[in-house]
Amino acid sequence: MTAIDRRDFLQKSSALASAATLAPWMFNAVSAQETADRDLNVGVIGTGRGMAHANAAMNAKGVSLNYVCDVDQNRLGLAMKTVEGRGAKPKGISDFRRMLDDPKLDAVFIATCNHWHAPATILACSAGKHVYVEKPGSHNAREGEMMVQAARKNQRRVQMGNQRRTWPGIREAISKLKEGAIGKVLFARCWYDADRKTIGKGKQIPVPDYLDYSTWQGPAPERPYVDNLVHYNWHWRWHWGGGELANNGIHSLDVARWGLGVDYPTQISFLGGRYHFDDDQETPDTGVAVFHFGDKGCSWEVSSCLPRRDEKHSIVNFYGTEGTMNIIDTGYRILNPKGEEIGKGSGTGGEQEHIQNFLDSIRSGNPLNSEIEEGQRSTLMCHLGNISYKLGRMIKFDPETRTIVGDKDATALWGREYRKGWEPIV
Numbered sequence: 414m415t416a417i418d419r420r421d422f423l424q425k426s427s428a429l430a431s432a433a434t435l436a437p438w439m440f441n442a443v444s445a446q447e448t449a450d451r452d453l454n455v456g457v458i459g460t461g462r463g464m465a466h467a468n469a470a471m472n473a474k475g476v477s478l479n480y481v482c483d484v485d486q487n488r489l490g491l492a493m494k495t496v497e498g499r500g501a502k503p504k505g506i507s508d509f510r511r512m513l514d515d516p517k518l519d520a521v522f523i524a525t526c527n528h529w530h531a532p533a534t535i536l537a538c539s540a541g542k543h544v545y546v547e548k549p550g551s552h553n554a555r556e557g558e559m560m561v562q563a564a565r566k567n568q569r570r571v572q573m574g575n576q577r578r579t580w581p582g583i584r585e586a587i588s589k590l591k592e593g594a595i596g597k598v599l600f601a602r603c604w605y606d607a608d609r610k611t612i613g614k615g616k617q618i619p620v621p622d623y624l625d626y627s628t629w630q631g632p633a634p635e636r637p638y639v640d641n642l643v644h645y646n647w648h649w650r651w652h653w654g655g656g657e658l659a660n661n662g663i664h665s666l667d668v669a670r671w672g673l674g675v676d677y678p679t680q681i682s683f684l685g686g687r688y689h690f691d692d693d694q695e696t697p698d699t700g701v702a703v704f705h706f707g708d709k710g711c712s713w714e715v716s717s718c719l720p721r722r723d724e725k726h727s728i729v730n731f732y733g734t735e736g737t738m739n740i741i742d743t744g745y746r747i748l749n750p751k752g753e754e755i756g757k758g759s760g761t762g763g764e765q766e767h768i769q770n771f772l773d774s775i776r777s778g779n780p781l782n783s784e785i786e787e788g789q790r791s792t793l794m795c796h797l798g799n800i801s802y803k804l805g806r807m808i809k810f811d812p813e814t815r816t817i818v819g820d821k822d823a824t825a826l827w828g829r830e831y832r833k834g835w836e837p838i839v
Contacts, residue, residue, distance in 0.1 A: 442544050455520045456480030456503070456512040458493035458533060461644055462547055463524030464553060465491070466764055470522070476772060478503045480512040484625040485644070490730055507625050509533065511832035513540040520570075520767075520775060523547060528653045531556035532632045532837040534571060534785075537839075542557040544569040545771045549659040551789055552573075554796040554830040555828030557789035559813075562839045564785050572771040572781045573788030575667045579767035582760030583668060586745035590672045594747050594756065596735030603713040604726035605657060609698070610718075611690035615639030627674060632835040641693060649694035651803075655697025657681070657717045658802075659795040665728050666704075667783075667791035669711045669742055676790055677812035680705040683798040684805075699713045702798040712816035713798070800826045 442800045453476045457463045460483040470476050478501045483489040486507065491621050493505045504512075512518055513536060520543040531551045536546045544564075551557040551571045564571040620626040620638045629643065630636070633653055647653035648660050663679040664680055670676075685700015704711045729740040736755070739747045744759030770782045800807045800823050800830045817823045831837070 429432035429508060435824075451475075452477040453519045453775060454479045454515075454517050455522065456482065456509070456518055456523065457522045458512075459524035459547075460485075460488045461524065463494060463522060463822065464495065465764045466524055466545065466768065467496055469764045470772075471496065472765060473769055473772055479503075479515070479518060479566075479764070480504050480506060480509075482506045484508075484629045486623040488644075505540055508628055510536065513537060513542060516541075518542060520544065520771075524574075526647050526653050526661060527655055528552045528630070528633045528647075529631055529760075531560050532800055532835070534560050535563040535837045535839055538567040538571065539651045541567065541569070543775050544785075545572045545574065545768060546785070547574040548713045548788070548796065549655060549663045549708050549795055550785065551792055551796075552655065553827065553829050554793055556837065557792055557796070559674075559837055559839050561786045561789060566839060570771065570774050570781060572767075572774070573783045573785055573792075573822050574764075574767070575664060575783050575788055575791065576762070576764060576767040577664060577668050577672070577784040579770050580743050580760055580762050581766075582744035582758050583740065585758045585760065586740060587668075588671050588744070589747065589756070590675070590731060590733075594736070595731060595733030596793055598673055598731050598733045600732045601669035601711045602709040602730045602732070603662070603669050603711070603728065605661045605665065605715045606720045606724075606726055607661075607711070607717045609722045611692045612641050612649060612694055613692050615641035615646075630832065632656045632837065634830055634832050641692075645706070646693070649696045650798075651695050654696070654697065655795060655799055656802075657698070657715050658696075658702060658713070658798050662702070662713050662715065663792055663795050665740075666711070666713055666794050666803055667788070668729050669713075669731075670791050672738075672795060673706065673709050673711060675706040675709055678704040678706050678710040678711075678794060679812065679817065680798065680809055681794070681797040681801050682807040683802040685715070685783035685802065697798075697802060700802070702794075702801070704798075711799055729772075750760075 414496050455469045455470050455474050470478050481492050481503045484507050489505050521537045522548040530546050534544050534546050617637045618640050626638050627717035681704055685697035687694055690698050702713045727739040727741050731738040739746050743762040746754055747756035749755050774781050797808055811818050
């Protein structure tokens with residue numbers, strides 16, 4: 414985008430956000446009136462990760478699962494068998510746009526590949542549907558802006574699937590930080606360790622007859638089908654995914670930003686590489702991203718092919734002037750400057766409560782725990798980190814204008830090219 418385009422976009426987004434803030438009662442009253450005496454009708458897009466969404470929807474009271482969608486007929490068939498076994502009677506479809514045409518549908522759950530998150534969200538909002546979208550919510554920074562604009566313009570509830578925003582133990586931990594449990598919080602360290610294997614080198618083969626590869630590609634410019642792409646290894650190719658930073662880093666970085674009480678970084682760097690295997694993965698398996706917020710900072714370290722079990726990392730560690738807090742699984746512990754435990758807490762995890770918050774917000778207008786604008790602030794850290802990695806240098810960012818500073822190459826990576834006819838429009 415040019416400087417003028419960006420300025421115009423931000424001005425319009427601010428105006429839309431102000432309008433939504435000035436008249437929340439209008440949305441709340443209409444939403445409550447429309448859904449008070451009937452079930453919420455929902456649909457799920459993507460039946461891998463999306464089955465957790467489908468199960469949570471079926472577990473919730475006053476919710477009807479009306480659609481299940483997948484471009485893979487084998488996965489769709491298995492999903493339909495599963496939900497029908499629990500008593501649901503949804504329609505099974507392969508093109509999610511069919512459900513958007515249904516005026517009785519209230520909300521959609523989006524559990525697609527990253528390159529579909531934002532375009533599907535924008536289409537759903539434009540069709541008057543509320544949206545629960547998996548993390549990271551966008552494939553690039555420009556799409557994050559467009560999602561927020563679409564939610565505001567259409568006055569739709571859009572929740573991002575970073576579930577720790579709802580987990581009781583994590584919420585309690587953040588409250589403790591705000592109360593000064595470790596003094597002034599100065600820095601947060603995040604980790605992601607795993608033992609992923611090589612994805613090999615894919616071969617170009619005919620598209621399987623059970624897969625609608627054209628719709629799977631959707632907004633992404635067309636690429637030949639290869640046998641090690643679908644349904645997971647797209648994560649490690651920039652064309653469709655955002656690597657481990659956008660895949661799992663978003664979870665810990667969101668908690669870190671929340672606990673630090675910051676919005677946008679001013680300097681970002683991410684150095685690392687694909688060290689463990691010689692294969693088709695384009696994104697790093699090992700590296701360190703660092704984010705500077707002025708008077709606070711944050712780091713994220715990844716070792717996705719070596720779990721480093723001897724190091725026993727937390728998800729996030731917060732460091733303050735009077736101690737440390739470790740975020741571990743669904744809870745936390747507080748240590749004094751001597752390293753002695755002086756407090757701890759725990760709670761439940763999973764999907765149900767975060768999705769229930771979304772459903773309750775549709776009915777009542779109560780706040781979402783991870784409203785899309787808040788969620789995309791954290792996702793932007795991932796996008797900026799990946800831009801730094803691709804260019805091999807530090808990126809500077811202006812929180813006021815929400816633009817990359819003085820780097821044309823980095824600014825060129827703010828958005829992406831789209832397949833003709835599939836460009837998202839707000």
